[in-house]
Amino acid sequence: MRELEDKIRQDGQVLDGNVLKVDNFLNHQIDPQLMYAIGAEFKRLFADQPITKILTVESSGIAPAVMAGLMLKVPVVFARKHKSLTLKNDLYTATVYSYTKKVSNEISISQKFLSADDRVLIIDDFLANGQAVEGLIDIIDAAHAQLEGVGIVIEKTFQKGRQLLDARGIRTESLARIKAFEDGQVVFVAASDD
Ligand code: 5GP
Numbered sequence: 001m002r003e004l005e006d007k008i009r010q011d012g013q014v015l016d017g018n019v020l021k022v023d024n025f026l027n028h029q030i031d032p033q034l035m036y037a038i039g040a041e042f043k044r045l046f047a048d049q050p051i052t053k054i055l056t057v058e059s060s061g062i063a064p065a066v067m068a069g070l071m072l073k074v075p076v077v078f079a080r081k082h083k084s085l086t087l088k089n090d091l092y093t094a095t096v097y098s099y100t101k102k103v104s105n106e107i108s109i110s111q112k113f114l115s116a117d118d119r120v121l122i123i124d125d126f127l128a129n130g131q132a133v134e135g136l137i138d139i140i141d142a143a144h145a146q147l148e149g150v151g152i153v154i155e156k157t158f159q160k161g162r163q164l165l166d167a168r169g170i171r172t173e174s175l176a177r178i179k180a181f182e183d184g185q186v187v188f189v190a191a192s193d194d
Contacts (some may be wrong), residue, residue: 001041001175005188007034008154014062014181018090018128018156019100026153029062038175039067042123042151045173046052046072049148051121053077053114055136057096057107064124064153072121075116079107079136092142096135099159107135118145127152129173130161137170154178155188 025031042064054076056065058069069076079094083106093108116122122136133150140147152161152164155174165172175188 001038003034004153004176005046007031008025008055008176008186012186014184014186016104018159018161018181020154020178020181020186021065022154022162023054026063026127027060035063035067038064038153039069039071041175042068042121043071046121046149046151049121050119051148053118053145054112054121054123055079055109055140056123057081057132057136060125061123061132064125067149068121073102074114077109079109079139081105081107083108092139094135094138094142099131107139109139114139114143114145116144118143119148120145121148122150123152124150127151127155127161127165127172128159130159130164133161133165149173152176 007025011024018176025034043046051074052070053074054065054069056062057079058081065076090111091108092111093106095104096107097104120140122133124132136146152174155177157179158179178186179189180187
């Protein structure tokens with residue numbers, strides 16, 4: 001997605017450890033117009049699938065997931081990383097190792113928001129080693145729901161997440177695909193690389 005790549009080139013900062021900081025349009029401050037365009041692109045990509053629900057993880061997945069939910073006209077559920085006082089029982093949970101924070105988190109959603117009738121699209125901000133998506137898939141499996149696909153805003157193709165999802169035969173669509181970070185610059189996968 002050209003508009004997203006331009007924004008990453010303009011505003012993204014490459015940090016140590018192969019981490020891209022995009023906190024002025026996605027991870028802290030949010031650019032609503034760009035999120036709206038991202039939602040429209042996810043709709044274009046997944047409109048042919050019978051999706052009933054979108055699943056993401058708080059907090060950075062929520063903005064793109066809500067826009068995709070708006071366009072596809074389905075509800076959005078986000079897995080929580082912290083136990084809330086009102087979210088105690090009847091949970092689906094999974095353990096996720098965070099690539100950026102180097103800690104394991106338990107993520108959970110209330111069982112009442114996911115059922116065996118649901119056909120789920122996972123949306124997340126980044127795909128790195130695939131741990132967050134795998135945790136969400138564990139939750140979908142626990143609910144006996146069906147996974148329809150995975151939509152990612154920014155994929156780092158040099159980390160192992162994509163391979164893991166491809167090996168499981170999961171349809172994964174990423175709006176920006178990063179091939180490498182070179183001298184502090186972002187190098188995208190060109191259409192001709194595919
Ligand atoms: P994974 O579980 O695929 O290893 O990592 C995905 C999660 O880690 C994303 O939900 C995102 O929050 C975070 N993450 C991974 N790589 C990056 C990165 O380069 N930049 C930022 N801002 N977050 C990242």
